[in-house]
Amino acid sequence: MIEYLLQQMKDYKSGKRANSRAKRMKRNLSDVNENEMTAIAEWLSTLK
Ligand code: HEM
Numbered sequence: 001m002i003e004y005l006l007q008q009m010k011d012y013k014s015g016k017r018a019n020s021r022a023k024r025m026k027r028n029l030s031d032v033n034e035n036e037m038t039a040i041a042e043w044l045s046t047l048k
Contacts, residue, residue: 005041010034 009032011017012025029037 001045002038002041005044006037009037009041013037
């Protein structure tokens with residue numbers, strides 16, 4: 001789960017995951033570095 005979430009965020013940021021909605025996520029992630037994305041993914045994984 002952590003790995004999946006981190007990969008999606010990386011792919012939005014790099015433009016690899018691109019569709020009409022992904023533009024929003026690309027903007028959201030433009031100022032977030034990889035350490036921060038890892039922390040976000042770890043936190044998201046704790047939610048049920
Ligand atoms: C802390 C802020 C945010 C985080 C960590 C985050 C994280 C994510 C992740 C991990 C996904 C992929 C979900 C999946 O593959 O199941 C996603 C998708 C998405 N997010 Fe965010 N998000 C954030 C804020 C936002 C905001 C503010 C918006 C809208 C303005 C937004 C709009 C979307 C949309 C539209 C998608 C689906 C895009 C698609 O179809 O590929 N997100 N987000």
